[in-house]
Amino acid sequence: MALTKVSNAMLNISPVSLTDFGAVGDGVTDDTAAWNAFYGVAGLKFIPPGNYNVSGTVYTYNDGCIVTDDFDSSSFSPSLDGISRSAIRLGKYYETGDVIRPQLQISSIYENVGSVGSTKTYNGGLYVEHEQNTGDAANDLYSHSIMGYALNNAAGNNDVIGVSGRVRKNNVVDGIGDSAGVWGSAYQYSDKDGGVMATESSIYQNITGTVAADRLSTKWSVCHHLNSDSTGSPATAALAIDSSGDNAGKYGFWNGIILDKNAFSHNGSGTGIAGTVGINCGSWDNTVYPEYGWKVGNATYHIYRGNALFSINTNRLDVESTAGGTEAAGLRINTTGTGPSYIDLVNNGTVKSSIFWDNVNSRLTLGSNFSDSVLLRTNGAGRLEIDSAGNIKGFTDNSYSCGTASNRWTEVYAATGTINTSDARNKQQIRTLSDSERAVAVRVKGLLRAFKFNDAVEEKGDAARIHFGVIAQEVADAFTAEGLDASNYALFCYDEWEEQQEQLDADGNVEAAYRPAGNRFGIRYEELLAFIISAL
Secondary structure, eight states, X not given: OOOOOOOBTTTTBOOEEGGGGTOOOEEEEEOHHHHHHHHTSOSOEEEOSEEEEETTEEEEESSOEEEOTTSOGGGOOTTOSSSOEEEEEXXXXXXXXXXXXXXXXXXXXXXXXXXXXXXXXXXXXXOOOOOOOOOBTTBOXXXXXXXXXXXXXXXXXXXXXXXOOOOOOOOOTTOOOOOOSSOOOOOOOOOSSSOOOSOOOOOOOOSSSOOOSSTTSSSOOOSSOOOOOOSSSOOSOSSOOOOOSTTTTTSOOSOSOOOXXXXXXXXXXXXXXXXXXXXXXXXXXXXXXXXXXXXXXXXXXXXXXXXXXXXXXXXOOOOOXXXXXXXXXXXXXXXXXXXXXXXXEEETTEEEEEEEEEXXXXXXXEEESSSOOEEEEETTEEEEEEOTTOOEEESSTTOXXXXXXXXXXXXXXXXXXXXXXXXXXXXXXXXXXXXXXXXXXXXXXXXXXXXXOHHHHHHHGGGOOOEEEOOHHXXXXXXXXXXXXXXXXXXXXXXXXXXXXXXXXXXXXXXXXXXXXXXXXXXXXHHHHHHHHTTO
16 A cells, blocks of 8 residues: 655654655556656655556656655666665565564665765765754753663563664675764864764763663663674774874874862762772782783873872782883883872871982981881891881891802991800800910911002002901911811901802993902901911
8 A cells, every 4th residue: 555644743854755756666657757747746755666667768766765856757666786775674674683673764875975085075874953052151052963762661671762873884895884773973063162062972860869870780870881792803902092084193282181079079079979980890809801901002101190199999909011122111200390109008087108219308207106116038047137116136046147248248337346256055065275376376477568459459449548457368368377277267267259140220331340250268357366366
């Protein structure tokens, strides 16, 4: 049955039909007269599905088509090749796996239409032009070129969409153009207050109680939902922000994403509610992907907080370099004024210890604000401890040396001398010196020499000072002369060290120069002097 009248309360239209003028549409009957009469009528008109013989040419309409009075009667058929083909179709359209049943479907097909030279052609199935010229500061107007409204009253898992866009890009040779289901663009020509947005989404949460904060729950409410339903491979990104087109790279964005504080207000308090999250990465853990939760390229500041507190809530912060080679991983804290750089170690809100750089006095402070000690550890064990009274001590009694044969201290400043253990309870095999040992002491007493150290002469030249002491090799010879081995006595020392390669810091500067393997003799003078006293 031919559709002769269509009434739509929203559009308030009643298009006339081609069949109202006697068209048959069987492909055989001559519909030329009916078509000419139909073409000459003003207003909205409807071409029912059919095969219309117009002046010997049959035009096929598989779907109904609504046209206006200014369409081209010489090329009105959507079935012709090489022209733009448009229709407003009534009915339903099927795609593999899905069924689309629109109340009104706009069909638009363009062939051999595109850019000519530097001119761009923007083709469209539906074009709605809207202009707002009324309104003032006291009256807010919200006008829409296209507005969709959907109401979900259905039981069960049934989705309702106010406005839907759908696009499919087929695999076509040299088909390199972009495709978008919904596209919005905005042009700003005003210097007055007010935003210009290519797209805008709003949400109105009207149920009582607190909606679940996590998208993974069963009851959730979001302003914009980005969903992946891919079956072949992962999509490139849920959200891509770039600058493309003819003006790519000229002007981009001041901000990639803006999260305003008012977006998290609660019940008009202006202070928000505990548990709100600016960017929620869900229930990620270290057993699932993504491999990188946050990946950034080069930037002056990857995270900027200004002059306010920047807080991180986590039980551990790992800084890792995955580049390999000589790449370093580190934590750098930089101040541009005279203020300090510091790291506070806090327990239950109380600062327990700090690493503090004083820019005014050029001094690094490491320590505790309480009656606690500071412990340095290496290889999993405590080594050096500074207790609350300021005493510096080995963490384990009688276990560590101060310096080594290859890394010596130049000088030790002390108000008094060193204290050596002399408690009988810590000694055994106590005896008097033998005659041979006394003879060695006599020999050593005559071995006192004056000398200068090589490194001091290299650094200071003739200004290097004179030292008094013995020569370790001569002391060893004195023991040998009396049939004794100097290495059996603690006053005589001999140490060796392995080769050390050059060590560089993160910036390539030499921290420790190359040092070949070597050895050195030494003397414990407090024991040597006690030994010589026996010869007096």
